[in-house]
Amino acid sequence: MTSHANHPDDEPVNAHDLLAAWALDAVDDHERSVVERAIAADPELALEARGLRETTALLAGSVAAAPPPALRADVLAIIAREAPRSGESHPTAPLPSHEVEDTNxxxxxxxxxxxxxxxxxxxxxxxxxxxxxxxxxxxxxxxxxxxxxxxxxxxxxxxxxxxxxxxxxxxxxxxxxxxxxxxxxxxxxxxxxxxxxxxxxxxxxxxxxxxxxxxxxxxxxxxxxxxxxxxxxxxxxxxxxxxxxxxxxxxxxxxxxxxxxxxxxx
Amino acid sequence: MTTSATSHDDAARLASLLRASADGDQAAFAQVYDAASPMVYGTCLRVLRDPDLAAETLQDVMLEAWRTAAAFDADRGSAKAWLATMAHRRAVDRVRSVQATRTRDEQDAVRSYVREVDEVSDEVLRRADADRVAHCMQGLTDTQRESVLLAYWEGLTYREVADRLAAALPTVKSRIRDGLTRLRLCLGAR
Structure with a gap:
């Protein structure tokens, strides 16, 4: 739960203490990695982390706004270029974009x-x-x-x-x-x-x-x-x-x- | 639209679309885009306050979602939370890197938070979430609300929130923790 790594305040990072700040992305990179390691190791903490992330997702959803319409076609065109060739299925492919040669x-x-x-x-x-x-x-x-x-x-x-x-x-x-x-x-x-x-x-x-x-x-x-x-x-x-x-x-x-x-x- | 059964169905649908995207299903991903892009764009716009930057970040987020869809794990959270986390993280990374060159009136933004949700309804696609969040936000103390909103929408770390409010670090940590926990209880997020 704690790390005694050198930190600006020379204070160990307490993952539980910082969980809400982590869920809001209000921690630095070092603190984030400490919290995420703690979450990976502690199912109870993971459950709480999940609930807090779902809460921030509702905050995100509360400001939904219509994006520029043209962007949709741009994004879909890019993914079409990256997608696996048609007729081939990669049900277990970890990352579809890595399966193809990038002709560009x-x-x-x-x-x-x-x-x-x-x-x-x-x-x-x-x-x-x-x-x-x-x-x-x-x-x-x-x-x-x-x-x-x-x-x-x-x-x-x-x-x-x-x-x-x-x-x-x-x-x-x-x-x-x-x-x-x-x-x-x-x-x-x-x-x-x-x-x-x-x-x-x-x-x-x-x-x-x-x-x-x-x-x-x-x-x-x-x-x-x-x-x-x-x-x-x-x-x-x-x-x-x-x-x-x-x-x-x-x-x-x-x-x-x-x-x-x-x-x-x- | 507002019943919990429907939102549960929506969540399950988005998760299965994301899994299909991981298998290279572009049509499924187009539906992910349609379902998630208003949330992603709205979040980026709110944090970055610049429609061009927000649009760029939306594109980055959606491409990241396509490329890393296989990493989505429904056991660790909803598809919506996965996408919201990605969107907020990207927007905050960007705002932290451009912060010094921009003038942002954070205090004003916090005060206008609830008002904006109501007033900009021609631009903002009103969602059931917005009303619930605005309602539940009122259940936080003023200082809790201020700390949570500064952290989330201004992209500040809790240290920066403490600096900004000239408050002690442990105080700000507790405000953020208690405020978000209270919000979670009110919203029933699991």
């Missing part, structure tokens, strides 16, 4: 094997270096600018909490065009962060990709905040290669430009 994958974008270029392997000092250097924020600034500090804190705690997973690897590299990026890669999840990124330009956005087999799957667009981005990528397969490219606003289905950074595990 940019051939130049597929990471060459042994896909290690630009990659620093995990070294014991590296996490401290990234946290202290790349994401450095003096404590005085934390007081002056609590919002920015909270984001940095969240970035750090997400990296730290990912690093505690067995087999986690830290990879980092320079971003073409400016800035540095770091990611912690684990079996089912990766935490990606970058700092000092330049504005991608009008009508353009940074988009994060993970490699799945021989194609790249979008992990969403990255909103730039003070030159900084962070994202958590979850997948049913090990996440061992991440990349970022600059894409038209809203993102692309497959990369349309060369990556500005590729981070690959060993």
């Amino acid at each position: 994958a940019h051939p130049a974008f597929v990471t060459p094997k042994p896909r290690r270029h630009g990659v620093a392997r995990w070294q014991s000092f590296a996490l401290a270096a990234v946290v202290a250097g790349a994401l450095a924020v003096p404590t005085t600034l934390a007081i002056q600018n609590d919002q920015r500090a909270t984001q940095v804190e969240q970035q750090m705690s997400a990296l730290e909490s990912a690093m505690r997973q067995p087999g986690a690897q830290l990879v980092q590299g320079d971003v073409a065009g400016g800035g540095i990026a770091a990611a912690v890669l684990t079996d089912g999840e990766a935490v990606f962060t970058a700092s000092d990124l330049p504005d991608p330009g009008d009508g353009l956005t940074y988009q994060l990709w993970r490699q799945d087999g021989d194609h790249m799957v979008s992990a969403g667009t990255l909103a730039l905040n003070d030159g900084r981005v962070s994202a958590t990528v979850s997948a049913e397969v090990p996440v061992d290669v991440l990349a970022v490219s600059i894409e038209p606003e809203g993102g692309s289905d497959a990369p349309t430009t060369d990556p500005v950074i590729v981070l690959a595990g060993i």
Whole structure:
């Protein structure tokens, strides 16, 4: 139920105490992972968690609003491109999108094997270096600018909490065009962060990709905040290669430009 | 529409549509989209306050739902809660990353919460949920309601709620816990 991991307040996280805040997404990444591990281990807590999540779903339902009608066709067109070929059924397929070749994958974008270029392997000092250097924020600034500090804190705690997973690897590299990026890669999840990124330009956005087999799957667009981005990528397969490219606003289905950074595990 | 039997049927239907989507059934997923997109879009709009960002996030959420439908486990909650969680999480991730560049009048938003539900009915598809939630919200103390709404609709962590209200962390944790628990009892959520 509790974790004695380093936390901003050096206070153990009590999962039961934070369950309601967790259900409202009002916890940081570290607290979330502590609560979710506790839920997985405790059926009684899981039952309560379920009831609270159903409650927040009713809150969500209470503000239902009609979405832009055109979006429906867009979404259905995208899934039609990803769907398994007709006539084939995959009743046990864990992730339908992984069953097909992505014909939109940019051939130049597929990471060459042994896909290690630009990659620093995990070294014991590296996490401290990234946290202290790349994401450095003096404590005085934390007081002056609590919002920015909270984001940095969240970035750090997400990296730290990912690093505690067995087999986690830290990879980092320079971003073409400016800035540095770091990611912690684990079996089912990766935490990606970058700092000092330049504005991608009008009508353009940074988009994060993970490699799945021989194609790249979008992990969403990255909103730039003070030159900084962070994202958590979850997948049913090990996440061992991440990349970022600059894409038209809203993102692309497959990369349309060369990556500005590729981070690959060993 | 408002009877619990009907909403139970709706829940079972949405769960089976999601399972069919996991098997690659696009027609089933189109029905998931129709059933869930107003909730997902409304949640994103409420948190992000920007129709374009909300539409983008809706698209992200629906694609994530399609791609990860196999991970939906009815034993762990309803399909609606699964989708609402995904929607809120995505919207909050986005709002936390753009927060510094936006001016948001959170206090005002909280005060207008119940009023908006009533007034924007031309835009908002009124659902049975809305009335029940508004009613049950009145059963919370003012400080509980304020903390729950700041956390959920402003995408604040409980620490940020405490900062915002200049209240002690344990106080805010209790307000959130007691407030949401009271809301749960009133709404009969299981």
